Amino acid sequence: MASGPTARERAERGRALRSEVPRSRHAEFTPAPDRADPVDIVERQSALRVPELVPLRYGRMLESPFRFYRGAAAIMAADLATTPSTGLRAQLCGDAHLLNFRLLASPERHLMFDINDFDETLPGPWEWDVKRLAASFAIAARQNGFSEPERAGIVRAAGASYREQMRRYAQMRTLDVWYAHADMAEVEAEEAQELGARGRAGLARVIEDAHGHDTLQAFRKLTRRSGGQVRIASDPPLIVPLHDLLPGPEGDRLAGTLSDLIASYGRSLRADHRRLLEQYRVVDLARKVVGVGSVGTRCWILLLLGRDDDDPLLLQAKEAGESVLAPYAGASRHRNQGARVVDGQRLMQAASDIFLGWQRTTGVDGRPRDFYVRQLRDWKGIMPADEMVPVGMRRFAVRCGATLARAHARSGDRIAIGAYLGSGTVFDEALAQFAERYADQNARDHQALVEAVRSGRVRAEAG
Known part of the structure; x- marks a missing residue:
């Protein structure tokens, strides 16, 4: 016997929410009177990270307001908690800025467009992801020198795409929603009709580059032969081999711990993928600096070999801490933060890495730490935001908005959300206003970090 509300009741609930939380209110953003110092928030995060790498994080965040924004998910999480919300929840990416949407390989070796980064994933209000994505476009467009009308048009396009796609998902069968994905062969054909010659050439280049960014390419770039053995090449401070x-003995103990991590994390994989992993052996490992917001987290790359030295697998084991959303959206149901990341990724992505899994291990300091593991590089391609022209960024915003809607529709009430958003442009217009207001706030926060470095309060290093 069926249980729970019907589709009609869910749609009625969504429409009723327009009275409680008018869609125009999503334009609102005013810093709270007791808003925390943004540098304090970043410093509290840094206190949990590898101390010698923290200045690199600040150095990267200093480079521009957009780079700062990429590292400021914790700051924005606190701000989003003060904004209007319908109370409708979905699994969130938690850091849905535009550079976390990219090309990825499916297990069937198809190139797909999807969300990539799930370090902050957690169930929460669907609006938070949409607003973080919208603000990222406003900030990136400012950096590229786009006019205010151009910026507003880009953000409205992202909002309209999310809204329209969510409404389509509301009408689809549940299995059809689950199977939906963005195959890049289809995306390229669609975009060819919208982009000019320059845009088409740029997209073709990104697709070609993605096909080349695979395990063998990473193997050639990151390793060397020494004494007849293949080892990870040193490139300090970005890549530092464990030895x-x-x-000495401390390094040997950590090497053993990380090798055990790879062996034991296989229990979080599907049985056939676990059997595949068992055909490889760990031969070397190194610490790697990654991203902007993630700089300073404990991240290791591990070189595994299968049949021989020409049969490599490169894995990344990355520390997983509590989501920045947790103080505002509620703690994860997972005791292991790596499991939180992996389950969120599997829920939101159309298809996930076959080696994606998690484990807990004990560091050299004796503290238990949670990690998630995935392939280091598997057909990953990214659209360079600083090379986009207005029409290209607008098309990219459309693609990101639709992708985020698909990810939310898998776990949230797509019928209620779609009914709330409606067929008009009220939400799109509000989103554009919010994005500009938050871009102003982000610029002020970036300047606060600039002043903190200038005064000596924090130390920054380029790199």
Whole structure:
């Protein structure tokens, strides 16, 4: 016997929410009177990270307001908690800025467009992801020198795409929603009709580059042969082999711990993928600096070999802490933060890496730490935001908005959300206003970090 509200009741609930939380209110953003110092928030995060890498994080965030924004998910999480919300929840990315949408390989070796980064994933109000995405476009467009009308048009396009796609998902069968994905062969055909010659050439280049960014390419770039053995090449401070980082018994113990991590994390994989992993052996490992917001988290790349030295697999084991959303959206149901990341990724992505899994291990300091593991590089391609022209960024915003709607529709009430958003442009217009207001706030926060470095309060290093 069926249970729960019907589709009609869910749609009625969504429409009723327009009275409680008018769609125009999503334009609102005013810093709270007791808003925390943004540098304090970043410093509290840094206190949990590898101390010698923290200045690199600040150095990257200093480069521009957009780079700062990429590292400021914790700051925005606190701000989003003060904005209007319908109370409708979905699994969130938690850091849905535009550079976290990219090309990825499916297990069937198809190139797809999807969300990539799930370090902050957690169930929460669907609006938070949409607003973080919208603000990222406003900030990136400012950096590229776009006019205010151009910026507003880009953000409205992202909002309209999310809204319209969510309404389509509301009408689809549940299995059809689950199977939906963005195959890049289809995307390229669609975009060819909208983009000019320059845009088409740029998209073709990104697709070609993605096909080349695979395990073998990473293997050639990141390793060298020494004494007849293949080892990860040193490139300090970005990549430091363990034997350089911790020579002697301490390094040997950590090497054993990380090798055990790879062996035991296989229990979080599907049985056939676990059997595949068992055909490889760990031969070397190194600490790697990644991203902007993630700089300073404990991240290791591990070189595994299968049949021989020409049969490599490169895995990344990345520390997983509590989501920045947790103080405002509620703690994760997972005791292991790596499991939180992996489950969120599997729920939101159309298809996930076959080696994606998690495990807990004990560091050299004796503290238990949660990690998630995935392939280091598997047909990953990214659209360079600083090379986009207005029409290209607008098309990219459309693609990101639709992708985020698909990800939310898998876990949230797509019928209620779609009914709330409606067929008009009220939400799109509000989103554009919010994005500009938050871009102003982000610029002020970036300047606060600039002043903190200038005064000596924090130390920054380029790199």
